[in-house]
Amino acid sequence: MEINRLLDEIEEIIEEAGSSPFSKKIKVDKEELMDIITDIRYKLPEELKEAEQISQQKERILQEAKERADGIMSEAKSHIEGMIDESMIVNRADEKAKKIIETANLSAKEIRAGANIYAKDLLTEVEESIKQAKADMEEIIAEIRENKKELK
Numbered sequence: 792m793e794i795n796r797l798l799d800e801i802e803e804i805i806e807e808a809g810s811s812p813f814s815k816k817i818k819v820d821k822e823e824l825m826d827i828i829t830d831i832r833y834k835l836p837e838e839l840k841e842a843e844q845i846s847q848q849k850e851r852i853l854q855e856a857k858e859r860a861d862g863i864m865s866e867a868k869s870h871i872e873g874m875i876d877e878s879m880i881v882n883r884a885d886e887k888a889k890k891i892i893e894t895a896n897l898s899a900k901e902i903r904a905g906a907n908i909y910a911k912d913l914l915t916e917v918e919e920s921i922k923q924a925k926a927d928m929e930e931i932i933a934e935i936r937e938n939k940k941e942l943k
Contacts, residue, residue: 793834794924797827801931816941824931831924842917849910856902863895 801824808817870891871884 794831794838794920797831797834798924798927801827801927805931805934816938819938821935821938824935828928828931831928835921835924838917838921842914845910845913845917849906852906852909853903856899856906859902860895860899863898864892867891867895 804819804823804827805817808819810817867888871888
C-alpha cells in the first residue's frame, strides 16, 4: 500500500533526524514532511476507493451466487416438470430435486460465506491501515506543533 510506504518514509526521516542535546526532540525538514503528508492525503481517497471496490465485489459475488442458486433451482423445477408422467418417476424426481436444491443451497451458503469472509478480511485490513495512517499522522502533527512551539 502506498500510504504505508509514505509512513515508512516519515518514520525513516524521524529516525535519521538529529536530536537536541538532553532532549527527546528532533530537528526535521518541515517541507519534506509536509510533502509526504500531502502525498498521504492524496493517496488516502484512493485506498478508500479500493475498499469501496472490494465491497462492490462482495455484492457482485453474492449476487452471482444467488443467480447460480436460482438457476439450479429453476433447472431442478424444469427437470421435475418433465418427469411427471408416472408416480414412480415423480417420486424419483422429487428426491432428486430435493438433493439438487439442498446442494444448491449448501453451495450458495458456502459461496456467500467465503465472499463475506474475503470482503470482511479485506475491509478489516484497509480499516487497520487507515487507522494506523491516521494515528501516525496525528502523532506527526503533534510533534510538528510541538516543534513549532519551541521555535517561537
